[in-house]
Every structure is written in structure tokens, then in C-alpha cells.
Amino acid sequence: MSYAVSLPERRLFEAWRAAARIAISHRIAPEEIDWKTFSDPDDSQTKGGLFATSPLPSAPGAYQAHVPQAFISLAGSVIWHSSPGRLAALYQALWRIDQRQGDPLSQADPLGRRLNLMAKSVGRDIHKMHAFVRFREIPAGGRRRFAAWFEPEHDTLEPGSRFFAKRFADMDWMIATPRLTARFEAGHLGFHPGGERPEIPEDASETLWATYFANIFNPARVKLDAMRSEMPKKYWKNLPETRLIPDMLKDAEARVARMHAAAASTPRPGSAPVSTRYRATLPVAPELPDTLDAARDAALQCRRCTLCETATRTVWGEGTPDARLMLVGEQPGDHEDLGGRPFTGPAGQLLRDVMAAADIDPSSVWLTNAVKHFKFTPRGKQRLHQNPDRQEIEHCRWWLGLELAFIRPELVIALGASAAFALTGNAAPLGDRRGRIETGLHGGPVLITWHPAAVLRQTDRAAAMALRTALSNDLAMALSACGTPPDGENVVSLEGTECASSRFHSEGL
Ligand code: URA
Numbered sequence: 001m002s003y004a005v006s007l008p009e010r011r012l013f014e015a016w017r018a019a020a021r022i023a024i025s026h027r028i029a030p031e032e033i034d035w036k037t038f039s040d041p042d043d044s045q046t047k048g049g050l051f052a053t054s055p056l057p058s059a060p061g062a063y064q065a066h067v068p069q070a071f072i073s074l075a076g077s078v079i080w081h082s083s084p085g086r087l088a089a090l091y092q093a094l095w096r097i098d099q100r101q102g103d104p105l106s107q108a109d110p111l112g113r114r115l116n117l118m119a120k121s122v123g124r125d126i127h128k129m130h131a132f133v134r135f136r137e138i139p140a141g142g143r144r145r146f147a148a149w150f151e152p153e154h155d156t157l158e159p160g161s162r163f164f165a166k167r168f169a170d171m172d173w174m175i176a177t178p179r180l181t182a183r184f185e186a187g188h189l190g191f192h193p194g195g196e197r198p199e200i201p202e203d204a205s206e207t208l209w210a211t212y213f214a215n216i217f218n219p220a221r222v223k224l225d226a227m228r229s230e231m232p233k234k235y236w237k238n239l240p241e242t243r244l245i246p247d248m249l250k251d252a253e254a255r256v257a258r259m260h261a262a263a264a265s266t267p268r269p270g271s272a273p274v275s276t277r278y279r280a281t282l283p284v285a286p287e288l289p290d291t292l293d294a295a296r297d298a299a300l301q302c303r304r305c306t307l308c309e310t311a312t313r314t315v316w317g318e319g320t321p322d323a324r325l326m327l328v329g330e331q332p333g334d335h336e337d338l339g340g341r342p343f344t345g346p347a348g349q350l351l352r353d354v355m356a357a358a359d360i361d362p363s364s365v366w367l368t369n370a371v372k373h374f375k376f377t378p379r380g381k382q383r384l385h386q387n388p389d390r391q392e393i394e395h396c397r398w399w400l401g402l403e404l405a406f407i408r409p410e411l412v413i414a415l416g417a418s419a420a421f422a423l424t425g426n427a428a429p430l431g432d433r434r435g436r437i438e439t440g441l442h443g444g445p446v447l448i449t450w451h452p453a454a455v456l457r458q459t460d461r462a463a464a465m466a467l468r469t470a471l472s473n474d475l476a477m478a479l480s481a482c483g484t485p486p487d488g489e490n491v492v493s494l495e496g497t498e499c500a501s502s503r504f505h506s507e508g509l
Contacts, residue, residue: 003033004053010191013079025061035087065098077119082154125153129160132235146173147200165189292406305395307373313340317368324482326366326409330418337374347453358475370422371396393422404442410482416451449474
């Protein structure tokens with residue numbers, strides 16, 4: 001007699017266990033059973049021609065087999081392996097345990113070794129699923145909804161998705177795979193047939209992953225073999241961050257060299273005069289552009305920090321290269337990043353209004369930023385501004401230094417704390433510094449004032465007006481120091497402050 005056992009793919013372990021319990025209780029030998037799942041290819045035509053098959057008895061016999069717990073847990077892993085032979089191999093092991101034929105669970109036994117290898121491969125596959133599933137948010141009204149596509153090596157979606165059910169219990173999500181789809185809706189996990197990769201639109205989390213990956217990527221620590229074994233290439237096509245890997249690897253050697261060069265030339269704080277300290281943060285001379293245009297061309301390709309991985313454009317300064325007045329903001333915003341010009345978004349508009357009121361023609365000054373790339377956090381479809389950190393400002397000082405060196409303004413206006421830090425090296429809060437002149441790292445005068453975005457952020461109308469008036473007064477004061485003072489009562493004299501171009505130390509910048 002020969003038996004055919006066909007098991008459902010969902011809740012497969014429970015189904016196999018029930019069938020194996022019946023088969024062993026009737027002392028049906030392994031070679032008498034043809035095990036398969038509903039989705040295995042149907043070869044009953046060929047087999048049926050030689051042997052008549054029948055289903056297993058519907059109920060267990062009187063005999064009850066006992067197995068060690070280790071077998072149950074091994075079987076609970078092996079069952080998800082993609083090999084069609086796994087169901088038969090497990091029953092073979094069960095039969096031998098029951099017949100006391102050696103130790104089919106041990107590594108020394110060929111069957112035991114095979115089962116243990118399968119279990120290990122399944123465990124690895126589940127681990128990779130937890131690490132490499134990348135959800136994309138699907139716009140929805142109520143609970144947040146996410147969807148992901150994943151291609152596991154084995155049939156591991158069912159055991160693997162319990163982890164997601166615990167971790168993302170407060171959201172609805174779906175993981176689609178070629179064989180099965182897991183859906184978690186209103187706290188209930190269900191499984192449905194799999195199929196083709198569904199259309200899941202990209203969302204901002206792609207950029208977030210890419211940004212995160214680019215930020216943790218350390219070119220000095222690239223170990224390609226370890227990287228490939230942790231993140232095998234077959235998973236790359238579904239991982240947003242891996243799009244960056246080829247470029248990051250290409251650039252890794254050069255970045256390490258730059259890191260070494262920068263590290264070697266950085267003196268201890270306070271050990272050198274300001275101008276030397278400023279110069280010392282710059283990379284070695286061969287890359288030194290010799291004109292403002294050459295500096296801009298080089299900046300357009302800047303990869304000195306990781307902001308270049310997500311910003312759309314380098315936003316270089318604009319205005320007249322002969323400017324006596326330079327205004328430095330923090331960094332381009334969303335609008336500037338897309339358009340490539342500084343101060344064109346809402347904060348830029350406010351600045352331009354205030355400048356117009358102070359009679360400052362934007363084309364007669366140099367308008368630029370401390371950081372030339374937009375730093376942001378993706379949130380839904382929006383890119384939310386993030387303050388640049390110290391290191392990013394310091395990296396970008398190279399470009400600001402070149403602008404200062406070629407333009408040689410008489411006075412620089414620092415708009416906000418990032419610009420003030422970039423220009424003076426002093427990170428103290430602006431409260432006590434605003435409206436004052438400090439000496440910049442380049443040796444020239446720097447007038448500290450509010451950033452126009454601070455005016456926009458202020459929710460209290462009176463406070464916003466006060467900030468705007470202060471900004472406007474500071475601009476008027478700057479103009480009076482560097483050109484014809486505007487008419488008006490709010491002009492504060494700069495008498496006594498040094499504002500002469502002779503104070504600029506631009507050599508070597
Ligand atoms: N804020 C800045 O600091 N600079 C810009 O260019 C735009 C907004």
C-alpha cells in the first residue's frame with residue numbers, strides 16, 4: 001500500500017505534525033508515503049501509473065510515538081525550507097527515533113546533518129527578512145499603512161512575520177512574497193496567496209534609509225567581504241540604500257585619503273592664530289581653485305560630507321564678485337535645493353523684502369550660505385529642514401573661505417547661529433551677540449544678526465515684528481558701514497568698528 005499526503009502551505013507545521021502522528025501510529029514506513037504540499041508539482045499521474053495511492057487513515061491508531069523536544073523544535077524550522085524533500089526527511093527522522101535506529105538528530109548522522117543544515121539556512125533566511133524588509137508607507141485615512149515586497153530564499157514568511165506583528169502592532173502592514181502574502185490588519189495577522197511583485201509607490205522612507213546608510217557608511221572601514229556576507233547581493237535590488245553602494249565604494253579610497261589629510265593638518269585647538277587655524281582645516285593645496293568661477297565649479301561636485309548624498313544641488317553664492325557686503329545664511333532650503341539659487345524660498349523672500357526696505361540691491365552684494373547642501377529629514381512627501389551639525393559646517397567652510405578670499409568683502413553679515421559659527425568659530429547663542437561685530441576666522445568683521453527664518457518661525461506677532469525690525473536695523477547698519485547709509489532713523493553707527501579690507505587675510509585660502 002502507498003499513501004499520498006498533500007498538505008496546505010499555511011499552518012504547514014501543524015498540518016505535517018497531525019499527518020505524521022497518524023502515520024506513525026499506524027506504523028506506516030517512510031517509503032510508503034509520498035509527502036507534498038498543495039503547491040508542489042503534481043506528479044501523481046506518473047506515480048499513480050505504478051502504485052495505487054490512498055490518503056492516510058483519518059484518525060490515529062492506538063499506538064502513540066514519543067519524541068524528544070529537540071526533534072519538535074528542529075522540525076519547526078526545517079518545515080519552512082524550500083526543499084521538496086524536507087517533509088519526507090522529517091518523517092524519516094521521526095521513524096528512526098521511534099524505531100531507535102541511531103541518532104537521526106545528530107550532526108554525525110547524514111540525515112541529522114542534512115536536517116541541521118536546513119534549519120540553519122531557514123534561521124538565516126528569517127534573520128535576513130527581519131533585517132532587509134523595507135516598508136513603504138501607503139497613504140491612508142486611519143491607521144498608518146505600510147507595504148513591502150520581499151523575496152525570501154525559503155518559505156519563511158509565516159514564521160518571519162511574527163516579529164513584525166509584535167514590532168508594528170499599532171499599524172496595518174503587508175509583506176508580499178512570491179509564494180505568500182502576510183497581511184496584518186487591525187491587530188490580526190493573516191496569510192494569503194502570493195504572486196507577482198505588486199506596485200508599491202516609493203515614499204520618503206527610501207530617502208531616509210539612503211540618508212541613514214550614507215551617514216553610517218565609514219569609508220575607512222569598508223570590508224567588502226564582510227559587507228557582502230552581511231548583505232548578500234541578491235537582496236540588494238529591494239533595498240533603497242544599496243543604490244548608493246557602488247558610488248560610495250568608488251569614492252571610498254579618495255575619502256579615506258581626504259580624512260587622513262584633514263586629520264594630519266588639524267592643529268590642537270588654540271595652538272595657532274585664528275587665520276592659520278582656519279586655513280588648517282582646509283585640504284591640501286593641489287585642489288585649490290584659482291578663481292571664484294573655478295571654486296564654484298569645484299563646489300558643484302563637492303562630496304566632502306554625506307549631505308551630497310541626498311541634496312539635489314550645490315547652492316553656490318550669487319551676486320557681484322566685487323561685493324563690499326556679503327550675507328551668509330545657514331544652508332539652502334527645499335526651494336533653493338531644487339532651484340539651485342540661494343534665498344529664493346519663504347525665508348529668502350523675507351530677507352529680500354527686508355533688504356529692499358534697507359535699500360540693499362541683492363545684485364550689489366554677495367548672498368551665500370555656510371553650508372552649500374540642503375540637509376533634511378523626509379516626512380511623508382515633505383523634506384523637513386534639519387540644522388547642519390558642526391562637522392558639516394566645518395567641512396563646508398572650505399567653500400565659504402574661498403568665497404571670502406575671492407570676493408574680499410568689507411563686511412560679512414552672519415544670518416543666524418550656523419552662519420555665525422561658520423564665520424567666527426564661536427558657537428555661543430545669538431541672544432547677546434546679535435547686532436554686534438565680531439572678528440571672523442578670516443580676520444575680517446562679521447556682523448551677527450537673526451536669520452530671516454527665525455522671524456517666520458515666531459508665532460507671537462509682536463515678537464516676530466521685533467525680530468524683523470532688529471534684522472532690518474542690522475542690515476541698514478551694515479550698509480552704512482560699507483556704502484551709502486540709507487535714509488531713516490534706525491541706522492546705528494558702526495563708528496569704532498574695524499571694517500577695512502586691509503584686515504582680510506586671504507592668502508592661502
Ligand atoms: N535659508 C538659508 O539660510 N539660506 C537659503 O538659501 C535659504 C534659506
